Amino acid sequence: MNKKLLKQTIFFQIFRMTSALVILFLFVMIWTFISNGIGVISWTFLTDMPKRGMTEGGIFPAIVGTVYLTLGAIVFALPIGVASAIYLVEYAHEGRLVRIINSAIINLAGVPSIVYGLFGFGIFVVFLNFGTSILSGSLTLFIMILPTIVSASREALLGVPKSFREGSLALGATKWQTIRHMVLPYALPGILTGAILAVARAAGETAPIILTAVFFFRPSLPRSIMDGTMALASHIYYMATQHHAINLVRPLTYGSVLVLLSIVLSLNILAIVIRTRYRRRKNW
Amino acid sequence: MPVKIETKDLTVSFGDVDAIKNVSMEIFTNRVTAIIGPSGCGKSTLIKSFNRMNDLVSNVKITGQVLLDGENIYGTNYDVVTLRKKVGMIFQKPNPFPKSIYDNVAYGPRIHGIHKKEILDKIVEENLKKAALWHEVSDRLNSSAMDLSGGQQQRLCIARALAVEPEVILMDEPCSALDPIATAKIEGLIRTLSRDYTIVVVTHNMQQAARVSDYTAFLYLGKLIEYGLTKDVFENPQNDLTEKYLTGKFG
Amino acid sequence: MKEFLIEKFLFASSIFSIIVVTLIFLLLFSQGILGFREISIIDFLFGQTWQPTSLVKAEFGTVPLVYGTAVVTSIAMAISVPVGIAIAVYIAEIANPIEKEILKPIVELLAGVPSVVYGFFALVTLATWIQQLTGTNSRLNALNGGLILAIMVIPTIVSLAEDAISSVPREYREGSMALGASKWETIKNVTVPSAAPGILAAVLLGFGRAVGETMAVLMATGNAAVVNFNILDSVRTMTATIVIETPEVAFGSLHYHALFGVALLLFLITFVFNYMAGVIMRRYGRTGR
Numbered sequence: 001m002n003k004k005l006l007k008q009t010i011f012f013q014i015f016r017m018t019s020a021l022v023i024l025f026l027f028v029m030i031w032t033f034i035s036n037g038i039g040v041i042s043w044t045f046l047t048d049m050p051k052r053g054m055t056e057g058g059i060f061p062a063i064v065g066t067v068y069l070t071l072g073a074i075v076f077a078l079p080i081g082v083a084s085a086i087y088l089v090e091y092a093h094e095g096r097l098v099r100i101i102n103s104a105i106i107n108l109a110g111v112p113s114i115v116y117g118l119f120g121f122g123i124f125v126v127f128l129n130f131g132t133s134i135l136s137g138s139l140t141l142f143i144m145i146l147p148t149i150v151s152a153s154r155e156a157l158l159g160v161p162k163s164f165r166e167g168s169l170a171l172g173a174t175k176w177q178t179i180r181h182m183v184l185p186y187a188l189p190g191i192l193t194g195a196i197l198a199v200a201r202a203a204g205e206t207a208p209i210i211l212t213a214v215f216f217f218r219p220s221l222p223r224s225i226m227d228g229t230m231a232l233a234s235h236i237y238y239m240a241t242q243h244h245a246i247n248l249v250r251p252l253t254y255g256s257v258l259v260l261l262s263i264v265l266s267l268n269i270l271a272i273v274i275r276t277r278y279r280r281r282k283n284w
Numbered sequence: 285m286p287v288k289i290e291t292k293d294l295t296v297s298f299g300d301v302d303a304i305k306n307v308s309m310e311i312f313t314n315r316v317t318a319i320i321g322p323s324g325c326g327k328s329t330l331i332k333s334f335n336r337m338n339d340l341v342s343n344v345k346i347t348g349q350v351l352l353d354g355e356n357i358y359g360t361n362y363d364v365v366t367l368r369k370k371v372g373m374i375f376q377k378p379n380p381f382p383k384s385i386y387d388n389v390a391y392g393p394r395i396h397g398i399h400k401k402e403i404l405d406k407i408v409e410e411n412l413k414k415a416a417l418w419h420e421v422s423d424r425l426n427s428s429a430m431d432l433s434g435g436q437q438q439r440l441c442i443a444r445a446l447a448v449e450p451e452v453i454l455m456d457e458p459c460s461a462l463d464p465i466a467t468a469k470i471e472g473l474i475r476t477l478s479r480d481y482t483i484v485v486v487t488h489n490m491q492q493a494a495r496v497s498d499y500t501a502f503l504y505l506g507k508l509i510e511y512g513l514t515k516d517v518f519e520n521p522q523n524d525l526t527e528k529y530l531t532g533k534f535g
Numbered sequence: 536m537k538e539f540l541i542e543k544f545l546f547a548s549s550i551f552s553i554i555v556v557t558l559i560f561l562l563l564f565s566q567g568i569l570g571f572r573e574i575s576i577i578d579f580l581f582g583q584t585w586q587p588t589s590l591v592k593a594e595f596g597t598v599p600l601v602y603g604t605a606v607v608t609s610i611a612m613a614i615s616v617p618v619g620i621a622i623a624v625y626i627a628e629i630a631n632p633i634e635k636e637i638l639k640p641i642v643e644l645l646a647g648v649p650s651v652v653y654g655f656f657a658l659v660t661l662a663t664w665i666q667q668l669t670g671t672n673s674r675l676n677a678l679n680g681g682l683i684l685a686i687m688v689i690p691t692i693v694s695l696a697e698d699a700i701s702s703v704p705r706e707y708r709e710g711s712m713a714l715g716a717s718k719w720e721t722i723k724n725v726t727v728p729s730a731a732p733g734i735l736a737a738v739l740l741g742f743g744r745a746v747g748e749t750m751a752v753l754m755a756t757g758n759a760a761v762v763n764f765n766i767l768d769s770v771r772t773m774t775a776t777i778v779i780e781t782p783e784v785a786f787g788s789l790h791y792h793a794l795f796g797v798a799l800l801l802f803l804i805t806f807v808f809n810y811m812a813g814v815i816m817r818r819y820g821r822t823g824r
Contacts, residue, residue: 014621015629016625016629018622019621022641023638026644029648032659091542092549094342101553104553107806108556110740110743110744110808111805112747112802113747114747114749114801115798118781119563121781122562122795146551150552165340166373166375167375167441169340169368170372171368171392171395172368173391173392181391205650207750211781233651236651237753240658241754250659253655260649260651264648265644269640
């Protein structure tokens, strides 16, 4: 009996150590970026243009580019993704079509981001002739985050009790009135969480925008959606591997990583907070 | 006696299973009709076919007719929204919306286009009074409906249904989730409301049927076995099955 | 009328996903197939040399690229599968509520870190650690890529496997405990085996993610398209090849089509793994029963 318990204790401790190790890794990694990057972070770093072949100055155009690309993606993905989820949950009847749509969404979710990149390159940049532009990049990211939004919205909609719908329909509300007033408001926190996570993912994506939207260096801010841009994620890649003086710009690279990581992790934390809050407050 | 709802040879099936088989019956205006029978006999399916809530199930198939004021509600031109406005429904488990008491009652009128504050105020007060809930909640109309007790929630649901001015109220085992005191209040309410509304109540509780209803229908395995004045059905059942059920020999 | 239009809009939106999947496949296929007019499929799949820009003799053998992906993915899976399952078991069955509250969000954050950030960490820190430990000459190598990829795949495996383990019915556990089994024996003999299909699906999805991962392996592995059978040598994956070469390729050239061919190969591999995971999840309703 004691031997049994000893064995159990040993295994449980191994599992606990493994978990701790992974947490430790995350903290070591974050600490590496903070300790090496915090030195260059300043107001001018965030708001200045890059100078002297990007060996000095700030990363303002990269931040702006990331914001544009991400906003562009979510502007398309949110309405279409939510609409798609509403159709699947509220309107569609079980059947072949729904199965096909579902497997399409699952497969989209599994397509590697680089394949999205090449797809965006082939369709938007070359075929539709949008060129290397914010538009091409946003559309590519939009398609990439669509499955995330659909899945999150669908879960959120399914979480709204059937009795809300029945109660509303029984009062003579139309289907759409019911969805608008008794379903969507209560699914909103879940949809929002999904959207924030999708934005975070889009902001950190690199490979797709390298093929569709960004330049190594662009001396001015983009003026229209048909312009190419710089972006944080690609900037990090270029500064870390392609710059002519990699070691000289290393501190700036650490700084850029710290900025990107702060944005992306804050969004993730925000999503987690919204979700926990809303679960706790839910009274139905 | 004026007839409010009439079913003609109504059959409702889900997939290959017939939940209701060839039911023909008349439901009389401003009377309380109880539908009794062992669980799984199709009671709920039957009343849900009166406001077409069965439509929400994807594999449902309905044949025969249901006439409301002589008009077939399954006819091609019949508008479900108008139907559900005329035929309200109270569910087994009280299902208030997670909104304020006021907004619960005002939900229906708003959906149907009433937005003036003073009119809504009047509707809310009037219907909470009709549902015998007004004096319990008049000082906290803006607090959440979820904070009410189960019995109060069910009366709120009744007020909510009344606010769209229905002619018929369907009740699907309205007391099954409530304690005896709350049940008594709802039963009293059913009696009062029957002066102005046609009420159909499904119950698995025979005493309740005897207490509240004017007419009783006994349903068994989807078939209408017996239907008549409550007094007659309980005191002098014509069918063996009815008698067995009423005397507790099965179900 | 309004209701009708809304429904049509919603329907159109949900059809969009099907259209996109079809378009992706058609584009990759049509562009990739054009390459096979000049490159034989045999050479493409079994050729030992990837030298698309050579002026003397351009060669499009994907073996070195597939080898690169295979090595890096194998290392990643060898680590992430046991570690991921261990953490999933810990969260689902062993951890106290506080540990759970800490672990779950951290796993989510780990999943949220952008791959270029992982790549940069592998490039500057992990590579140095490996070099110090092994004394290898090529700082950027398959092991480095495999390790960073393992970290990236762990969250996928943990969250899906944890779902599967958590949804094993409580009665199974109680039944086992009632027979006098210890908690560990119950986990080992009842809970985890019951969740096996769900865990397998988690591993397959993790595999799909590893094969498709781009930036981190691009920055960590050194990108030499050679087959040396040494994890301390540089390798180049399929994904890295596409990122490196696409921006410089001449539109419509043989090289351009060959890159679409590589993407098609990648798409098909991940498609098969995701499909298998989907089938398993559907059949066992995710719960692992």
